[in-house]
Amino acid sequence: xxxxxxxxxxxxxxxxxxxxxxxxxxxxxxxxxxxxxxxxxxxxxxxxxxxxxxxxxxxxxxxxxxxxxxxxxxxxxxxxxxxxxxxxxxxxxxxxxxxxxxxxxxxxxxxxxxxxxxxxxxxxxxxxxxxxxxxxxxxxxxxxxxxxxxxxxxxxxxxxxxxxxxxxxxxxxxxxxxxxxxxxxxxxxxxxxxxxxxxxxxxxxxxxxxxxxxxxxx
Numbered sequence: 005x006x007x008x009x010x011x012x013x014x015x016x017x018x019x020x021x022x023x024x025x026x027x028x029x030x031x032x033x034x035x036x037x038x039x040x041x042x043x044x045x046x047x048x049x050x051x052x053x054x055x056x057x058x059x060x061x062x063x064x065x066x067x068x069x070x071x072x073x074x075x076x077x078x079x080x081x082x083x084x085x086x087x088x089x090x091x092x093x094x095x096x097x098x099x100x101x102x103x104x105x106x107x108x109x110x111x112x113x114x115x116x117x118x119x120x121x122x123x124x125x126x127x128x129x130x131x132x133x134x135x136x137x138x139x140x141x142x143x144x145x146x147x148x149x150x151x152x153x154x155x156x157x158x159x160x161x162x163x164x165x166x167x168x169x170x171x172x173x174x175x176x177x178x179x180x181x182x183x184x185x186x187x188x189x190x191x192x193x194x195x196x197x198x199x200x201x202x203x204x205x206x207x208x209x210x211x212x213x214x215x216x217x218x219x220x221x222x
Contacts (some may be wrong), residue, residue: 025059027059049158059083086158094162101135108145108155110180117147
């Protein structure tokens with residue numbers, strides 16, 4: 005049995021589109037009516053060959069409407085076949101490294117490295133640099149530009165899906181919250197008062213609450 009490995013290198017849009025066309029249509033000549041949907045796929049995959057191959061195969065012989073419905077679904081719920089491959093690197097991490105990765109994926113993408121290290125120092129002391137180094141070495145995160153921490157969109161999705169699976173139906177039982185609707189749901193349900201606690205942070209066992217909004221484009 006030959007084990008197939010995928011590199012984390014990212015394709016340029018032109019090359020990504022060529023690969024996608026071949027997987028979805030077995031040719032580079034396509035109907036103009038498919039241009040918009042293929043552009044959405046290229047944007048979603050963000051140059052990751054694995055994602056382009058998997059999605060392209062799923063779209064093979066599908067109508068435009070079927071393609072749109074499929075991509076709508078993929079954008080809401082990560083594709084398991086892709087996530088399974090990407091998760092191999094995550095599964096090889098130790099528990100603290102996993103925790104640091106999930107924190108970055110869910111809350112700290114776009115933070116400057118120096119700021120992230122200050123946040124992590126409170127929980128991991130001097131091990132923080134080692135953990136960040138391991139994540140970068142495994143291509144789970146990247147340090148770019150003037151020292152900003154980022155990661156591939158689909159790797160971010162993987163991290164968030166891992167946390168979501170901690171409690172799919174009850175956001176308040178997850179280790180991290182980032183989606184505003186989940187946070188509002190937890191607050192509106194007033195779970196804190198129901199169990200007699202007067203501290204939202206204590207109820208969720210939070211180590212950190214961040215109200216920062218940071219937008220970084222690259």
